Amino acid sequence: MPRLRTNTKLKPSKKADLQVVKPVKTTKYSDINLNAWKNYDHIKTDTLWEFPQRLREHGHSNEYHGNYIPQIAQQLYERFTKKNDIVLDLFFGSGTSGIEALNMHRRCIGVELKPELAESVSEKFTPKELVTDVNIICGDSTSELAKEKVKARLEIMGEEKAQMLILHPPYDDIIKFSDKPEDLSNCENTEVFYDMFEQVAQNGYDLLEKGRFAALIIGDSYKNSEVQPLGFECMARMMKLGFRLKAIIVKDIQGNEKAKGKTANLWRYRALAGGFYIFKHEYVMVFQKV
Numbered sequence: 001m002p003r004l005r006t007n008t009k010l011k012p013s014k015k016a017d018l019q020v021v022k023p024v025k026t027t028k029y030s031d032i033n034l035n036a037w038k039n040y041d042h043i044k045t046d047t048l049w050e051f052p053q054r055l056r057e058h059g060h061s062n063e064y065h066g067n068y069i070p071q072i073a074q075q076l077y078e079r080f081t082k083k084n085d086i087v088l089d090l091f092f093g094s095g096t097s098g099i100e101a102l103n104m105h106r107r108c109i110g111v112e113l114k115p116e117l118a119e120s121v122s123e124k125f126t127p128k129e130l131v132t133d134v135n136i137i138c139g140d141s142t143s144e145l146a147k148e149k150v151k152a153r154l155e156i157m158g159e160e161k162a163q164m165l166i167l168h169p170p171y172d173d174i175i176k177f178s179d180k181p182e183d184l185s186n187c188e189n190t191e192v193f194y195d196m197f198e199q200v201a202q203n204g205y206d207l208l209e210k211g212r213f214a215a216l217i218i219g220d221s222y223k224n225s226e227v228q229p230l231g232f233e234c235m236a237r238m239m240k241l242g243f244r245l246k247a248i249i250v251k252d253i254q255g256n257e258k259a260k261g262k263t264a265n266l267w268r269y270r271a272l273a274g275g276f277y278i279f280k281h282e283y284v285m286v287f288q289k290v
Contacts, residue, residue, distance in 0.1 A: 029163070029212055031082045044075055049251040049284065067093050068168050068217045072251070072284060073100035080213040080286075081106055081164050088150065088162035088207055090141040090200050095121040097166050098134040109135045109153050109162065111146050114178055140182045142199035150207055165204045165214035169197055172221045172230055190228055198237040205241050208289050214243060219253070219282035225274065231283040243287035250281050 022035040032040055054069045073096055081087065083105045089097035092110030094117070101108035102125070112118040118138040125134050135153045139146035154160060170177060170185035172193050177185045184200075187193040208214060216238060221228040239245055271278050 029080055029082070030078070032078065043078055047247060047249045049075070049249055051252070067096050070096055070100050072215075072217060073097055073166075074104070076164070076166075076213075076215050076284075076286075077101070077104050077106055085163035086154065086157060086159055087164045087166060088204065089166040089168070090204055091166075091168045091170075092121070092136060093117070093168070095124055095136075098136070099124065102129060102133055107133045107157060109137065109150055109157075111137045111139055111141045111150065113138070113140055113180060113183055141203060142182060142196055147203045147207065154207070161209035161212075162207055163209055163212050165208045165212075166217070167201065167204060167214065168217040169200070169234070171219050172223070172228060174221050190223070190230075193230075194233055194237060197234050198241070201234075201238050201243075202241055205243065205289060210289055212289055213246070214238070214287045214289065216285040216287070217282065218285070219279060222276055222279075227276070231285065235285050238285075238287055242289070244290050245285065246288050247284075247286040249284040249286070251284055252280060253282050254280050
């Protein structure tokens with residue numbers, strides 16, 4: 001029996017010289033390549049979000065009190081949407097969702113209650129963008145009519161449902177946005193606010209594609225000497241509709257609000273006198289339609 005030669009030198013294979021490239025691995029709802037997950041350290045995966053200041057570039061500004069910061073849209077879009085997906089925002093406001101959708105090669109349908117705001121926000125987009133990429137509907141997001149208008153826009157854009165839902169309602173009556181009775185900031189009491197929010201969330205649920213994600217951006221309020229837990233009650237209403245809760249993110253709002261100036265001391269005095277604490281956070285709650 002021949003002896004084995006243990007010192008035999010093997011010729012290098014040409015295949016060994018080639019660098020092995022892993023295939024792209026993504027989820028059904030994101031373009032993130034999970035085989036290169038270490039390249040995404042800019043994407044937050046924890047539940048405490050801190051941003052030093054609001055972005056004021058690439059189409060964003062802070063002229064409208066009550067809009068959410070663009071960094072939230074950036075994080076949510078990259079985690080939960082693919083390029084060319086449609087984001088549905090039922091409290092469109094000053095258009096943060098639409099602006100960032102364009103910046104990140106997504107599309108957007110926004111519903112805004114106030115005609116004058118819908119008109120002014122439309123000026124932030126080109127006529128072509130308003131046809132192909134961003135559609136602004138002036139209407140009441142609690143209504144069946146607004147829901148049907150969104151369906152019509154989805155059909156024009158080649159989709160049956162939206163791929164992501166953004167809900168950034170007024171924080172009850174902290175800021176009055178209009179005198180309209182259908183405005184959630186103008187409800188006669190907080191319970192009516194919850195009921196109207198649920199109607200909007202129901203429309204959003206019906207218009208969202210199964211398996212895709214929704215985000216609720218909201219803070220709490222302080223009224224009648226007690227905290228009104230707006231975030232958790234709205235969260236409960238969404239779960240009742242069938243949304244599955246995926247995350248409760250606490251976002252630091254310091255540096256993202258308009259300057260309070262001398263009123264900061266006044267609020268500190270009121271907190272000491274009234275036994276409450278000053279809000280420095282809001283919530284970004286993430287849900288999935290199952």
